[in-house]
Amino acid sequence: MGSIKDKVAIVGMGCTKFGERWDAGPEDLMVEAFTECIDDAGIQPKDIQAAWVGTQFTEVNQGVSGLPLAQALKLPFIPVTHVENMCASGSEALRGACYGVASGVYDIALAVGVEKLKDVGYGGLPEMALGAAGKYDSLVSPNMTAPGMFAMMATRYFARYGLSPEEGKLMLAKVSSKSHHNGTLSEKAHLRREAPVEVIVKAPIVAWPLGLYDCCGVSDGSAAAIVVRADMAKNFRPDPVYIKALQIAASSGEEMMYTDYDYTHVETTTRAAAKAYEEAGIKNARAEISMAEVHDCFSITEAVTMEDLQFSPRGKVKEDIDAGRFNLDGEQPIQTDGGLKCFGHPIGASGLRMMYEEYKQLQGKCGPRQVKNPKFGLTHNLGGFPPRCVISTFIVGL
């Protein structure tokens, strides 16, 4: 099997302000991200040879197919493909662009992620019946919400490692509090307020044991990237960001229906990460990955992901959280821009929003939240829920 390592590079990126964008439709968001992106790359729309767009809830967004992107940006009759892979949809769009360029067919490709969630008229993600689950699944599953699905992982984690609800919630509160701090330093974030641990643990319960601050925001947004052949990347800019690894993994179903799965880790992340490290040539992720934007849809997800990505030993993430390892001034900063926690999670946009942060960090452009001399950045998306999910993992570096 081949490898994507150092075959393609990102030479331009754009990202909208995330938030409750009552002022903007999906077309506006795509144009906003795209404009910044091509300016950053120094190219014209006519230079783009193929494009991919990631969105999940097409019913409440711009609709299906590549047409909405092509028409919003007036792309000149080039191939445009809509991709959907739940919360990994944005990363899936980037993957399409990377492989399209790596195949040698295209020199310059565009990836856009976009999601307009706030038009449904209620808080939280849209009802799963609007596209997330197949009809049969809707009929046999409880009316589960995203917080409920991940709350069940916290319930198991606390039970397995002998944490009382108070101890468990305190551990999770530290995860969210750290991201809220980073969000205050991030201009494009949706939520930009400090959240002290003592406020977080007392917040109203959304899905036991997860409270309000254990959940990421729901927002609108878009992000975009220009991908080119590695050998021509420096023609565009002196500091292109190279793709070192790119992995997608989808659950086989055994976690959901077979009784071996413990629900205190995410098997799919574990597998995708191991492959990504192999592809990038990383031997010790805890030591070598400088920083990461992981899928912190809920505080418990981030905590467990630290173990799945081998940043913390199994069952030991609490020690690393307590030691401040993942804080902005820690040894391995996580969610340097505030993460999903503070950006919210416009589903199709999130993967590319994460990459935007890694790209800017590697280029040293992150001001007050800049990580010192980063070598490798990692992004991670988890679509679905722990026993049944799609994972994307990118590793990038200069």
Added chain:
Amino acid sequence: MVGIKSYGTYIPWYRIDRMVIYGAMGWLNPVGLLPGEKAVASYDEDSLTIAVNAAMDCLNGIDRNTIDGVYFASVSLPYKVRQNAAIIATALDLRPDIRTADFTSCTKAGTTALVAACDAIKAGSAKKILVCASDCRPTRAGSSQEQAYGDAAAAILVGEDDVIAELQEVHSLSYDFADRWMADFDRFDRTSEDRWIRDEAYTKFISEVILGLAKKHSLSPKDISKLALPSLYAREDAGIGKRLGLEPGQIQHHLLDAVGHCGTAHPLVLLAAALEDSNPEDNIVVTSWGSGGDALLFRATGKVGDLRDKKKGVKKALASKNMLTNYAKYTSFRNVGSVALGMRAETGVPWDQKPLSWRNRKSLLGLVGSRCKKCGTPQFPAQRVCVNPSCKAIDQMEEYRFSDKKGQLFTYTEDYLGFTLNPPALYGMIDFEGGGRFNFEVTDCEPGSLKVGMPVEMSFRRKFVDEKRGTYFYFWKVTPARE
């Protein structure tokens, strides 16, 4: 031997040429025209009145005091509460010490009432039972039902001695197939797509029930004198007959072009029509449709011709008619409902898609999953490829029922965000004793009482109501195990 002692029919005086309906409503439903005319109950008739009139035809010359019961079948009962059969019995001036019952909720109910009456006689608990079946189904303007449905009633008197036709054999099928349905709050029935009904169920079930009957009785198709088919689709009936090896002359005419489809009464009207023309020793097979179907085999006796002059019967009733030429008058008589906009007018995603629910009926209603024959792993929902990572055998599954298995709560949450009528929504993953895992709602317990590892059991519940489509959806939830 148990059999038919008498029969009667009632076809309302008014008829309407379907072109009149089409002329008024064809703009809405341009492909909905059926051939011929249909019977229309007058403004002062309903399924109960026409049933009484059919019974009067049936009981002509019979001592009313000898009748031990009235079974009434209809899917357009005037009363939901207050027994309709008791009203018929009173109208017919029958004895009060008799057994009465209404049979309803599918068009098979007419033959089911007939079978039940024969069973009661066989069991010795009655000597004579009057079976009435009748329908005046309300329809929406421009609907396919408006074209198809007609109003008519039939009555069959079942007894033991001096019968005109003996009941030889019965075969029945029960399938929860929702070709049409009406929730308790609906005024009009709803139908699924005809292609699905016809290809996935109608032709299959009717052949299955007839072949089942033939096998039980060692009956060869050539021995059938008259086969009355349920006539849901006129063209399909010919095809079913052909596949069974019958000549066109062996199929009883469906009357769709003269009466329309008259619901529960239809098989009994066709039975009466067959009896009018039968000779001694003729084998008459009557079939019905709706949530499965029934097939009944009667053999005409030497007395089959005796009643002919005493009956209005089908032929005379058909000849006596008055054509309605005014659609507005028809709609006023029959209280026709608002315009049928069709399923495409129902916006939003339907919860319960009928073909999907039918295909998955064992899992959706029965909580039947599968167990791998190779490694023994139970799994829900049923899988084609084994979920056990060290097995993954393909198509080695047998059915495995989870509804009677106990389980343990593997993990759970109390969800204040998702909709439930009883917040918070309690749900979790269940590990079943003997293997298998899936997520279920937890019900009949209070928040704060759930614990990892607690024992649970399955309970059949209503999962949601789709009022726009008149559908209740049922499924299994778990409750804490009760002592």
